[in-house]
Amino acid sequence: MFTIRDYNMNQSLVDCLFGIDQQAPHRKNDFYKSLSPSVLEQNIWWAEEILNLRLNPKRVNVFGAGFAFYQGYLFQRTRMENVALYDYDPDAMWLNWRALHHIRKNVEIEQKQLDVFLDHEYIRRDIDMVINTSCECMYDMSWIVEKYEKDVTFVLQSTNKPDRGNINTHESLGRFITSTGIGNILYAEKKNIDNHERYMVIGSRK
Amino acid sequence: MVNRIVYLRWGERYTQDHVDALHEQVKANCSVPFEFHTFDCHVGQAFDQLEQCQIKHFRGIGDPESSITENPLSPMVREDEGGMAHFRKYIMFMRDQSCDPEDKILYLDLDTIIKGDLAYFFDLDMSKPWIFRSWQFNAQMMWKRLYPLRSCPYFNSSVMLWKPNQCRKVFDELMRAPDIAVHNYGVNDNWLFHRFGPHAYTEDHRDFFNFFDKHKVVSDSKYLTNDTIIHTLAGMTMNEKNELCLQ
Numbered sequence: 001m002f003t004i005r006d007y008n009m010n011q012s013l014v015d016c017l018f019g020i021d022q023q024a025p026h027r028k029n030d031f032y033k034s035l036s037p038s039v040l041e042q043n044i045w046w047a048e049e050i051l052n053l054r055l056n057p058k059r060v061n062v063f064g065a066g067f068a069f070y071q072g073y074l075f076q077r078t079r080m081e082n083v084a085l086y087d088y089d090p091d092a093m094w095l096n097w098r099a100l101h102h103i104r105k106n107v108e109i110e111q112k113q114l115d116v117f118l119d120h121e122y123i124r125r126d127i128d129m130v131i132n133t134s135c136e137c138m139y140d141m142s143w144i145v146e147k148y149e150k151d152v153t154f155v156l157q158s159t160n161k162p163d164r165g166n167i168n169t170h171e172s173l174g175r176f177i178t179s180t181g182i183g184n185i186l187y188a189e190k191k192n193i194d195n196h197e198r199y200m201v202i203g204s205r206k
Numbered sequence: 207m208v209n210r211i212v213y214l215r216w217g218e219r220y221t222q223d224h225v226d227a228l229h230e231q232v233k234a235n236c237s238v239p240f241e242f243h244t245f246d247c248h249v250g251q252a253f254d255q256l257e258q259c260q261i262k263h264f265r266g267i268g269d270p271e272s273s274i275t276e277n278p279l280s281p282m283v284r285e286d287e288g289g290m291a292h293f294r295k296y297i298m299f300m301r302d303q304s305c306d307p308e309d310k311i312l313y314l315d316l317d318t319i320i321k322g323d324l325a326y327f328f329d330l331d332m333s334k335p336w337i338f339r340s341w342q343f344n345a346q347m348m349w350k351r352l353y354p355l356r357s358c359p360y361f362n363s364s365v366m367l368w369k370p371n372q373c374r375k376v377f378d379e380l381m382r383a384p385d386i387a388v389h390n391y392g393v394n395d396n397w398l399f400h401r402f403g404p405h406a407y408t409e410d411h412r413d414f415f416n417f418f419d420k421h422k423v424v425s426d427s428k429y430l431t432n433d434t435i436i437h438t439l440a441g442m443t444m445n446e447k448n449e450l451c452l453q
Contacts (some may be wrong), residue, residue: 022419024347024350026346026347026350026351027350027351028349030354066354072369078436087354088353088354088400088405089353089354090350090353090405091350091354092354112407113405113407114407115390115400115401115407117383117386117390118379118382118387118401119385119407119408122407138390139385139386139389139390162281162282164283164286164355165286165354165356166388167286167288167389167392168285168389199222
């Protein structure tokens with residue numbers, strides 16, 4: 001398990017909190033949720049497995065990035081060099097700019113506010129990896145996976161947790177894997193997080 | 207040039223009585239010449255595609271034609287249930303090709319109360335199409351809070367005004383990936399707001415519509431004034447609507 005060490009993250013966190021208070025108090029709850037232990041756990045999970053599998057991705061797309069405060073540390077910990085965040089939430093853009101301030105000298109960050117499905121033609125393809133830990137909030141990832149080359153690794157998570165906005169939950173890890181279109185599986189496992197099953201599959205299309 | 211006032215009816219919720227009642231209101235409240243008619247949005251290739259999406263992607267337990275969460279015990283809110291719901295409205299933007307390019311088309315939902323002269327709408331600047339805005343979603347930044355959940359759009363397609371072919375982009379965008387639209391957005395106005403609202407990614411879609419004055423077209427009664435022309439009944443149950451519409 002990683003531990004969060006002093007990495008000037010405090011300054012970024014204070015910037016985020018100040019920004020939420022000033023610009024978007026209506027998103028305070030969402031930001032606090034993004035700092036919850038369960039969100040931290042699901043993010044640490046993908047980072048640990050990327051390291052365990054020795055995948056070493058350099059250029060990475062993150063879909064449904066949301067508020068990515070914890071992810072910033074993990075991008076750097078997994079030695080990513082260039083990360084593009086995609087999310088249609090307009091508040092994610094400016095907030096992540098603050099949240100990732102402390103890693104920007106080491107990791108190049110790009111952001112686009114768009115729908116990763118309906119605006120897919122504006123998403124870069126010359127990458128090593130796609131991370132999406134919000135598959136439960138969108139259409140089956142197979143629709144996207146099939147558009148990428150075989151050498152792009154997908155790191156995908158979903159859940160069986162019914163919740164507001166969870167429009168594509170799955171009853172089992174097997175059903176989730178089927179929905180992703182991933183054929184060459186490097187890793188597939190489930191975990192109990194927040195009293196529900198959470199699934200992760202890592203791999204590429206056949 | 208013809209001023210067209212159009213409606214759509216489908217399913218069993220609305221009957222010919224609703225059409226007749228709306229027609230009577232229009233006749234009593236429009237001081238300029240007009241034609242009152244419908245567009246056929248229930249046949250054809252686009253409709254068939256949307257219907258297939260409905261079969262494939264509706265996840266709810268209630269009436270898929272409803273655009274609101276009617277059963278408080280439902281495990282999902284309507285936005286999360288997917289399905290066609292009122293997406294078929296946008297087929298109008300392809301059907302209008304049979305009209306003269308200079309015509310103006312005012313669409314009204316059948317659950318509409320007309321309180322003033324509809325001539326107002328046919329005098330508006332038509333450089334952009336018009337849509338009704340749900341101003342009440344500005345309260346406590348509700349639309350911004352719920353934007354990431356594809357909910358509370360400030361677009362409300364119960365009243366729209368456009369010229370033939372002016373909204374063709376909306377139809378084309380929907381039919382480009384109807385499965386995604388119907389699966390991810392659930393209710394048509396959420397999709398329209400994301401794809402043609404202030405945060406649309408493509409510039410030629412962004413801020414696509416003008417909004418009617420907040421007191422001219424109203425759904426929340428707190429905005430009702432003596433100047434109000436249209437009061438829509440969005441958000442009410444059918445029984446509540448019928449009490450007002452079928453008087």
